[in-house]
Amino acid sequence: MENRIQSLLSEILHPETGKDLVQSGFVEHVAAAAGKATVVLRFAKARDPFAIKIKNTVEETLRRELPSTEVLVVVKEGGAPPRPEPKTLTSTGSIARVIAVASGKGGVGKSTVTANLAVALRDMGYRVGVLDADIYGPSQPRMFGVEGYVPDAVREGDQDRIVPARSMEILLMSIGFFIRPTDALLWRGAMAVNALKQMIHQTQWGALDFLLVDLPPGTGDIHLSIIGELKIDAAVIVSTPQQVAVADVVRGVEMFRNENVAIPIAGIVENMAWFTPEELPEARYYLFGRGGARRYAEECGVAFLGEIPIVQSIMESADDGRPAAGIDPRVGEWYRAIAEKTVEKVMTNGQ
Ligand code: ADP
DSSP, X not given: OHHHHHHHHTTOBOTTTOOBTTTTTOEEEEEEETTEEEEEEXXXXXXXXXXXXXXXXXXXXXXXXXXXXXXXXXXXXXXXXXXXXXXXXXXXXXXXXXXXXXXXXXXXXXXXXXXXXXXXXXXXXXXXXXXXXXXXXXXHHHHTTOTTOOOOEEEETTEEEEOOEEETTEEEEEGGGTSOGGGGGGOOHHHHHHHHXXXXXXXXXXXXXXXXXXXXXXXXXXXXXXXXXXXXXXXEEEEOHHHHTSXXXXXXXXXXXXTTTOOOEEEEEEEEEEEOOTTOTTOOBOTTOSSHHHHHHXXXXXXXXXXXXXXXXXXXHHHHTSOGGGTOHHHHHHHHHHHHHHHHHHHTSOO
8 A cells, every 4th residue: 555655656746846756755754554544745945835735736646546545644844854965876766875784794783783774864854775685694574574575566668667665664675575595595696786786776766865785794705796886885884892803894894995895984883782681771781892893993993883782672673573773762762873973974975
C-alpha cells in the first residue's frame, strides 16, 4: 500500500518546477495500515505558495485512486535541516552524499551502526537510503524487518527501475534481496560490483540527502572495486576497542587513504565500547579496554565520531527489525550525536 501511495505521489507534479513530489523531496512520510493512510508533506519554505494547492491535489488523487482508504494529508513547513547540495548521481533522482560504512573485519557491528545511523539521520529530517553491499552477509533486510522482500521492476520511459523496500521511512536496497546467503561465496568480484552498480543507479531512490552503503567487512580487492565504482563521498569506520589494538582498523583507514582511492574519512565510531547491564544502568564495564579508538583516531588524524556501548536493546531490536535508535531513547541520543558529527564532517569536507 505504501509503495502504491508513493507511486501515486510520484505522478503529481509541482506546478512551478514540473518535478514530481517524491523527486522534489516533499514527501516526508507515508504510512498505511488497516484502511487508513497518512501522508506527511514537508515544504522547505514557510508559506510555500503552492502548499495548499498541492495538498488538495494529493487528497483528491488518493481519495479517487484508493476509495476504501481513509486518507489524512498533513503539511509541514520549514524546519528541515540544511541539506547537502544534490549531485545528480542516478538517473532516477539525486543522491546528495554517499557515505560508506566500513570495518576491518566482521562482527564489530558495522551493519548495526549503519542501520541506526540511518534512523538517526532520518530523525534529523534527512531523506535517507541504505544500500546493503555486504555480499558476505547482507543483514539490512533483517535489521529493517523486510526479509523476503522481492524487489519489483517497473518500466520508466525506456529504463527498468528497481523498487526499493521501505521501512521506518528509509529506502532500502540489499544484495540480499537477489542472492541466497549460501551463494555469496560463489560471487566473483566483478559480478558483485556490477550488481551493486546497478542497484545504486537503477533503484527508485527519488531525492536522497544521504545514501549509506553497508560495505562488506575487510579491505581486499573486492572492497577496492566496490568503493571505486560507487562514487563514495566519505567513509565511516566502525571499530571495537579490542580491534583498535590490532591491525584491522589501521588497514581500513589506509584503504580509504590509498592514493588510488582517496576517499575522505568522516571518522571512526567505537562500537561495543563498554557494557552496561540492564539492572545496573549507571555501571560501565570496559571489557576490552578504554578509549582506544579515540586515541587511535587522534594519532592518525581522523575524527572520533562517538562511542556506543553494548546494550541488550541494540541486539534485540536488530532481531526485531527495528533499529534501536528509533525505539530506545538512550540509543537514539548516542546515535544522534554521531549522526550530527558525521553530517558536519561530510558537509565540510569541501565536496
Ligand atoms: P558486522 O556488520 O560488523 O558483521 P553486526 O552489525 O551484524 O556486525 O553485529 C554483530 C552482532 O552484534 C549482531 O548480533 C548485533 O545485534 C550485535 N551488536 C552490534 N552492536 C551491538 C551493541 N552496541 N550492543 C549489543 N549488540 C550489538
